Amino acid sequence: IARYKRARGFNVLHPMGWDAFGLPAENAAMERGIHPAEWTYANIAAMREQLKGMGLSIDWSKELATCHPGYYAQQQRLFLDFLGAGLVYRKESWVNWDPVDQTVLANEQVIEGRGWRSGAPVEQRRLPQWFFRITAYSEELLSALDELERWPEKVRLMQRNWIGKSRGARIWFPIDGRSDALEIFTTRPDTIDGASFMALSPHHPLAQELAAKDPGLSDFIAECEHLGTSEEAIERTEKLGYDTGLVCSHPLDSNWKLPVYVANFVLMDYGTGAIFGVPSGDQRDLDFARKYGLPVIETYRPVGARDPSPQELEAYEDQLRRHPVVEHRSAEGRELLFHISESAFIDKSAEEPVHYTNARFLDEPIATPIEAIEAAIDYLEHQGVGEGTVQFRLRDWGVSRQRYWGCPIPVIHCADCGAVPVPLEELPVQLPDDVDFSSPGNPLERHESWKSADCPSCGKAVRRDTDTMDTFVDSSWYFARFTAPRADAPTRREAVDYWLPVDQYIGGIEHAILHLLYARFFTRAMKQCGHLGVEEPFKGLFTQGMIGHETYQDSAGRYFSPDEISRGDNGGLVGPDGQAVTAGRVEKMSKSKKNTVDPARIIDTYGADTARWFMLSDSPPDREMEWTDAGIEGAWRFVQRLWRLADEALEALPPAGAEAPSAFGAEAMELRRATHKAIQSVGGDIEQFRFNRAVARIYELSNLLGATSLVKSDDAGDRWALREALESLVRLMAPMMPHLAEELWQRLGHDGMLVDLPWPEADQTLTVDETVTLAVQVNGKKRATIELPRDADEKTAEQAALSEPAVLRAVGESTPRKVIVVKNRIVNVVV
RNA sequence: GCCCCUGUGGCGGAACCGGUAGACGCGCGCGACUCAAAAUCGCGUUCCGAAAGGAGUGGGGGUUCGAGUCCCUCCAGGGGCACCA
Numbered sequence: 001i002a003r004y005k006r007a008r009g010f011n012v013l014h015p016m017g018w019d020a021f022g023l024p025a026e027n028a029a030m031e032r033g034i035h036p037a038e039w040t041y042a043n044i045a046a047m048r049e050q051l052k053g054m055g056l057s058i059d060w061s062k063e064l065a066t067c068h069p070g071y072y073a074q075q076q077r078l079f080l081d082f083l084g085a086g087l088v089y090r091k092e093s094w095v096n097w098d099p100v101d102q103t104v105l106a107n108e109q110v111i112e113g114r115g116w117r118s119g120a121p122v123e124q125r126r127l128p129q130w131f132f133r134i135t136a137y138s139e140e141l142l143s144a145l146d147e148l149e150r151w152p153e154k155v156r157l158m159q160r161n162w163i164g165k166s167r168g169a170r171i172w173f174p175i176d177g178r179s180d181a182l183e184i185f186t187t188r189p190d191t192i193d194g195a196s197f198m199a200l201s202p203h204h205p206l207a208q209e210l211a212a213k214d215p216g217l218s219d220f221i222a223e224c225e226h227l228g229t230s231e232e233a234i235e236r237t238e239k240l241g242y243d244t245g246l247v248c249s250h251p252l253d254s255n256w257k258l259p260v261y262v263a264n265f266v267l268m269d270y271g272t273g274a275i276f277g278v279p280s281g282d283q284r285d286l287d288f289a290r291k292y293g294l295p296v297i298e299t300y301r302p303v304g305a306r307d308p309s310p311q312e313l314e315a316y317e318d319q320l321r322r323h324p325v326v327e328h329r330s331a332e333g334r335e336l337l338f339h340i341s342e343s344a345f346i347d348k349s350a351e352e353p354v355h356y357t358n359a360r361f362l363d364e365p366i367a368t369p370i371e372a373i374e375a376a377i378d379y380l381e382h383q384g385v386g387e388g389t390v391q392f393r394l395r396d397w398g399v400s401r402q403r404y405w406g407c408p409i410p411v412i413h414c415a416d417c418g419a420v421p422v423p424l425e426e427l428p429v430q431l432p433d434d435v436d437f438s439s440p441g442n443p444l445e446r447h448e449s450w451k452s453a454d455c456p457s458c459g460k461a462v463r464r465d466t467d468t469m470d471t472f473v474d475s476s477w478y479f480a481r482f483t484a485p486r487a488d489a490p491t492r493r494e495a496v497d498y499w500l501p502v503d504q505y506i507g508g509i510e511h512a513i514l515h516l517l518y519a520r521f522f523t524r525a526m527k528q529c530g531h532l533g534v535e536e537p538f539k540g541l542f543t544q545g546m547i548g549h550e551t552y553q554d555s556a557g558r559y560f561s562p563d564e565i566s567r568g569d570n571g572g573l574v575g576p577d578g579q580a581v582t583a584g585r586v587e588k589m590s591k592s593k594k595n596t597v598d599p600a601r602i603i604d605t606y607g608a609d610t611a612r613w614f615m616l617s618d619s620p621p622d623r624e625m626e627w628t629d630a631g632i633e634g635a636w637r638f639v640q641r642l643w644r645l646a647d648e649a650l651e652a653l654p655p656a657g658a659e660a661p662s663a664f665g666a667e668a669m670e671l672r673r674a675t676h677k678a679i680q681s682v683g684g685d686i687e688q689f690r691f692n693r694a695v696a697r698i699y700e701l702s703n704l705l706g707a708t709s710l711v712k713s714d715d716a717g718d719r720w721a722l723r724e725a726l727e728s729l730v731r732l733m734a735p736m737m738p739h740l741a742e743e744l745w746q747r748l749g750h751d752g753m754l755v756d757l758p759w760p761e762a763d764q765t766l767t768v769d770e771t772v773t774l775a776v777q778v779n780g781k782k783r784a785t786i787e788l789p790r791d792a793d794e795k796t797a798e799q800a801a802l803s804e805p806a807v808l809r810a811v812g813e814s815t816p817r818k819v820i821v822v823k824n825r826i827v828n829v830v831v
Numbered sequence: 832g833c834c835c836c837u838g839u840g841g842c843g844g845a846a847c848c849g850g851u852a853g854a855c856g857c858g859c860g861c862g863a864c865u866c867a868a869a870a871u872c873g874c875g876u877u878c879c880g881a882a883a884g885g886a887g888u889g890g891g892g893g894u895u896c897g898a899g900u901c902c903c904u905c906c907a908g909g910g911g912c913a914c915c916a
Contacts, residue, residue, distance in 0.1 A: 157835060158911055166915080186916060199916090239914075265914040275916045283832075284914065393915060512911080618843045618856060626843080634857055637870095644871090692844070696855035703855090706872095775851035780897040782851055820896050826850045830896050 001504060002057050003735040004686045007759040013499055015062035015482040016051065018044050021406045022471045029405075029437045036405040037433070040067055050599045055608045055738055064485045066474035067405070071481065073428030074490040075473065076410040078522075080421045081529040087133045090419055093398060094203070094225075094268075097125035102441035103402045118440070124225040129400040130409060130467070134521045138163060138392040140535075141520055150540035152622075155512045162513050164393025169377050170272065171386035173198060173248040173258065182206065182248055182260070185271030185391055190376040194278040194297045196289060198248050198260040199241060203268035210244050210262075217242055217262060224264045239288050240264045251385035263288065271391055397518065399470040402442040404435055406468030414455040414462040423456050429464065442466060475515055476522035479505075480532055489531075496532045505538035508546060516541070542689055545624040547615070549595040551584040561594040562629075563601075586626045597627055609737035610636045616691040616736055638699070639740060642733075645705055646726060646744050652711050653723045656749035661717045667710060668721035674704050675725045676766035682732045683759060691736070698733050705729065723748070731760050776801040777828040778810040786827070794821040801827040 002014040018040075025036035032039075044065060051058065064071055082088040096105040098115035105115055105122060114121055134141075142163045145156045169189040172181035182198060200207045202224040211218040220242040241261035250256035258276070265284060266275055279289035279296040289296055380386035400409065408429040410422040422429055432450040435443040444451060444466040455462045477490070483499040484492035507515070516538070523537040552560045554575050564576045575581045589596045602611045614635035619625035664672065678701040685694035705725055710718040727748060734741035734754055745754040769790060774797060776784045784804040788797060798819045801807055811831055818830040 154836070154910085161834065161912055164912085164915075168916085184916080188916080263914090265916095267915065270915045277916085282916075285916080391915085393912090509910085620844080623844095628843095628857085630857060631843085638856090640870090692855080696845070699855050773851075777851085777897070780850095780895090785851065818896065820850095822850055822897095826897080828850080828896050 001506075001686070001689075001735075003738060003755070004683075004759065006057075006755075007735070007757065009758060013062070013482070014056075014058055015485075016056075016058045016060070017063055017478055017482065017485075018047075018065040018067075019471065019475045019478070020044065020065045020067040021468075021474055023403070023405070026403060026405045026437070033437075035433070035435075037067065040065075040405075053599065053603045053608055054612065057738070062482050062485050064478065064481060066407075066471075066478065069428045069430050070486070071478075072407040072474070074481065074487075075407050075469070075477070076422070076427050076429060077424065078477065078490050078526065078529070078531070079469070079473075080410060080424070081531075082132065082525055083421060085525070085529055087136065087525050087528070088130060089133060089396075090128055090130050092126045093129050093131075094124050095127055095129070095398075097123045097127075099123060100440065104400075121226065127400075129398045130411075130465075130469075132397040132399055132473075132521065132525075134397045134518075135392060135394055137521055137524050138165070138394050140524065141394075141517065144520075144536060148536065148539075148541070151538075152541065152543055155509070155516065155541060155543060158512045159517055162394065162517065166391045166393070167373070168389060168391055169380055169386045170389050171251055171276070171380060173251055173276065174254070175260070176247045176249060176257070182274055183272045184274045184276050185389070186276065187391075188278070188373065189380055189386065190373050191278045191280075192250075192252065192276070192376065192380075194280045195250065195258060195276040196279055196294045196297060197277045197292070198258050199263035199266050199275050199277055199288075200244075200260065201266040201268040201273040202262055202264065204262070204266075204273040206274075207244075207262045210246070214244070217244060220262060239284060239291070241288060241292060243292070251380070252383065259294070261288075261292070269395060270393070397470075397521075399473055400467040401470055402445070402466075403468050404431065404437075404443045406471060407474060408444070409465040409467050409469060411465040412453050412455060412462055413465060414458060414460060416460065417455055417457040419465075420455060420457050426456075444468070472514060472518050476518040477526060479519070479537055480523075480526065490526070491531045493532070500532060501534050501537055501539045504540045504542065506542045506544055509543040512543070542622065544621050545619070546588050547625055547627050548586040548588050549597065549627045550586055551593045551595045552581045553584055554579050554581050559592070559594040562597060586624075588624075589627075602632065606632060606636045607639070607739070609740045610639050613638065613695070613737055617695045618692055620692055621689055638702075639737070641706070642702065642729075642740065642744070645702065646730075646747060649705075649711055649722055649726055650747065652713075652719055653726070653748070654716070654719050656723075658720065658723070661720055664717040664721060665713075665715060667708065668715070668718045671704060671708060671710065671721050671725050673766050673769065674701055675721075675728045676762045678732060679728055679760050679762040680767045683762075686735065694732075695736070698729065701725065701729055701732075728760055730754070731757070772824045774801075774824065775826045776804055776807050777826060778807060779830060780828060781810075783807050783810045790824060792823075794823075797821045797823075797827050801829065 002012050006012045020040050025040045028034055028039045029036045048063075066072065066075075079088060097103075098105050098118050098120055100118035100120040101115060104125075104127065142160060142165055145151075145159055148156060166187045168185060168187035170183055170185050171189060171192065172183050174181050182200075184198070186192075202221040207217070207221065211221050220240075224240075241263040244260050244262060246260040248258045248260055250258060266273065277285040277288060277294070279286040279294065286296065288294070374388075377386070377388040381388065408431060410427060410429045412420045412422060414420055432444075432447055435447060437443060439446075447466075451464045451466050453462055453464050454460070479502050480491050480496055480500060483495040487495070519537050523532065524535055526532050527535060549562060552562070552565050552573065552575070554560070560575050560581060565573050565581060573581045573583060587593060587595060599611070610632065614632045615625070617635060618631065678697050681697045682694045685691065685697065705722075708722070710722045713719065727745075730741050730744045730748065731754065738755065742754050771787050772790050773785050773787055775782050776786055784801075784806040786797070786800045786804060788800060792800075798821055801819070802811075802816070807829065811829060814831040816829050816831050820826075820828040820830065822828075
């Protein structure tokens with residue numbers, strides 16, 4: 001893309017940098033005793049060489065590494081700016097705590113409730129953490145997605161779901177015997193007449209208050225805190241509740257009483273940390289209701305559901321007795337409330353759901369849930385017991401990590417002054433080199449001289465914040481830094497205003513949410529603090545697929561790399577010791593499965609151009625592709641073929657830059673048309689990221705060139721057309737195979753570099769053919785094709801079609817009722 | 832559970848706006864060159880059929896002169912979110 005855009009006259013910035021902080025470097029340090037910095041910089045050096053070998057036209061003068069103090073110093077400055085702007089704050093929050101390794105774990109690091117490394121049961125701990133206030137931009141981050149037209153719809157959708165805007169209501173339930181009310185959030189206020197219990201999060205202030213006087217509740221809450229927050233933990237955990245003895249009144253009927261439970265499935269950080277349970281509308285609430293003998297009240301019923309018979313009603317009288325019937329009318333299926341335990345009377349063949357609570361909120365008995373929700377909100381607001389509200393799923397971004405290899409948080413903690421920012425002139429707060437990884441936990445925490453400091457405010461001896469920032473912070477603004485990587489501020493406005501937003505961003509789909517959302521947040525926050533002038537970082541986004549490879553395993557389940565596999569005597573695959581090996585499915589390349597290929601080896605064997613060509617040739621780039629030896633061989637053959645093609649034609653060619661003759665023969669014209677059609681389509685294909693199609697067009701032209709007899713001709717026009725075709729071929733493939741293209745360009749007699757030439761332009765008079773082939777259908781079935789001059793009129797087409805023998809045979813005795821002619825495409829005879 | 836995407840030869844994949852399904856590549860088959868092999872070149876390659884012809888884009892149904900493409904439905908695979916009230 002960079003090479004193509006450059007040929008199109010754009011000023012292209014194509015930088016490369018290293019997102020280099022993170023856990024793997026620390027693990028390597030622990031396992032091998034190498035300092036994380038040493039390990040990281042060695043990897044960078046190796047990868048830089050690999051990338052250079054691929055010929056990626058990267059501007060290495062802009063290179064940066066996030067672990068370099070020159071980079072993270074500016075990141076610390078951004079942190080302090082955000083702090084000043086109220087976009088960073090500190091609060092206590094619940095985290096997964098590994099009591100053996102003395103560290104916080106990400107949810108992904110908790111396996112079956114235990115720390116992945118220590119195997120110790122994980123605890124829920126409340127720790128002070130730094131947060132970025134991403135929720136300050138919830139609405140903007142959501143609505144601006146609509147304008148990101150050059151982003152894949154899939155990514156925009158994933159972000160929409162992640163931000164998770166819900167319309168709903170906050171409703172206040174009076175608590176019996178107390179002056180305060182319990183505030184809950186719901187997205188379905190229209191089901192309020194299906195409520196049968198209230199549930200509080202174990203972390204809810206009311207639950208905490210009650211626990212102080214109720215040892216049973218206190219124990220229950222402690223038990224909840226031992227559970228992990230990981231997906232597995234949630235799946236396995238039974239829905240448990242503790243009856244607090246407290247009772248709420250239904251806000252619309254003070255005689256209707258609802259018991260208050262503390263339940264382990266209610267989250268404190270969504271909504272208000274309290275809910276009302278509607279067992280008829282929610283499986284989880286239903287499970288809970290059954291477990292604790294709570295009523296189930298129907299609020300929805302499908303059309304066609306019949307009324308219960310008296311016997312059936314009797315069967316549920318127990319349910320009805322538990323609970324006062326508010327109202328029960330039966331008039332043509334329009335009922336206000338109906339108390340039953342299950343969907344016993346529901347006719348499964350019914351189509352539309354009917355809303356039974358409508359009578360309270362709406363005049364019409366049938367409404368969509370959305371209408372009913374809005375009506376319910378109006379009603380609740382009118383009664384003064386609730387209000388419409390919007391709730392986001394998105395939460396603030398906790399960035400504190402108890403890790404060494406990351407950007408230190410530039411804050412000092414003073415007993416008297418609290419959290420005090422490190423003064424700007426003292427930045428960067430640099431990581432110490434002399435650290436000890438021999439015991440678990442954060443080495444910064446144990447580094448007494450590093451962590452001690454003087455309070456910038458009162459001068460007292462205090463300690464530094466020993467946490468480092470989540471590595472996602474590092475990658476949230478590097479694109480801005482690329483525009484002026486050595487500036488002594490986070491950005492240089494002149495540079496950042498010239499380049500941003502990024503015209504074309506490329507990354508894997510795995511970044512669809514976290515990285516891309518954080519970068520969008522950072523861009524807004526940086527704008528607010530005056531570091532740049534745009535809201536959105538990436539105008540165009542392309543998500544490329546990964547390259548996978550077959551996996552190889554022997555009967556013992558050991559994995560082998562492709563290099564270790566060969567063909568045995570019986571034709572089967574064998575491993576290094578001659579044992580039988582089976583080929584498994586194609587998977588994402590990974591060290592554990594050993595299904596990787598070494599770029600250096602590929603480049604040594606086939607050259608960079610072959611590798612580049614193969615990667616672009618078969619699959620659309622947004623899809624996963626499989627790396628195969630056969631595939632790379634095929635690409636290699638094409639490289640050889642191109643070279644030969646040029647070689648064989650060289651003798652016959654007129655000199656470079658020769659004037660075009662005035663006349664061309666038929667075969668020369670055919671080649672010229674093919675050439676200009678290829679020029680036309682390859683550019684468009686590259687623009688649209690359809691590289692596999694561009695490759696196919698290039699193959700087509702080269703096939704024609706290989707088959708042409710023009711090489712043997714003495715005619716000046718023939719020879720000129722041959723040069724035109726060959727030169728065009730070289731120029732079209734140049735963005736994909738730059739090295740070969742330059743080499744051939746020189747052999748074709750040119751002095752300068754091809755990379756400095758503009759992209760070729762197609763001659764529009766040569767991109768269309770003089771004759772076209774039309775399909776002739778009889779009743780929509782193809783029977784023949786006819787050759788006609790381009791744009792021949794309908795009459796001509798119809799006559800030509802009806803004189804085809806195969807068409808006449810198909811028409812037979814009947815007379816055509818209608819003949820449909822689509823110019824230059826098709827004739828359909830209807831009989 | 833909710834939301835989204837994708838199903839086309841032996842394989843990767845083409846097919847603009849509803850208009851010749853299978854471009855291009857891989858693989859395979861046959862042939863040429865060679866003592867032979869490799870490389871290379873030529874021809875062929877959706878399936879059934881000797882051919883005429885018929886069938887065919889996950890299954891079923893619909894709209895249309897005409898459907899891979901639009902609509903409904905079912906099936907399969909993949910992805911995202913998820914004690915989110």
